[in-house]
Amino acid sequence: MSTEDLEKYETEMELQLYKEYRDVLSLFTHSVETDRRFYLTNDVQVYPRTSGTGEVYFEVTMTDAWVWDLYRTKRFLKSVRVITYKDVNIEELAKSDDLELPKDGTL
Numbered sequence: 001m002s003t004e005d006l007e008k009y010e011t012e013m014e015l016q017l018y019k020e021y022r023d024v025l026s027l028f029t030h031s032v033e034t035d036r037r038f039y040l041t042n043d044v045q046v047y048p049r050t051s052g053t054g055e056v057y058f059e060v061t062m063t064d065a066w067v068w069d070l071y072r073t074k075r076f077l078k079s080v081r082v083i084t085y086k087d088v089n090i091e092e093l094a095k096s097d098d099l100e101l102p103k104d105g106t107l
Helices: 003-027
Strands: 030-033 038-050 056-068 076-084 089-092
Touching: 003 038, 003 056, 030 056
Parallel strands: none
Antiparallel strands: 030 038, 030 089, 038 056, 056 076
């Protein structure tokens, strides 16, 4: 397999993953980004913890989740537990009916 074939394959897989993301996005209420992965979920909890040496880390638990991972065959997950010393970004996703444009077209 040539480098060009490999790049084409990875590009096709990324496009397929993006299409899946677009299709499932409306099923979830939150997005969660850690230093290693991106998730969509309906339930997320973050617990700050302190190690024995005094370092702060985060325990993130999610249920009913979808993970953005190109190489994973099953992206829907029943439960997820992440331990990280890095930042965790959690956003509540807006539902399409929550967003309304003004009737006259002005912002």
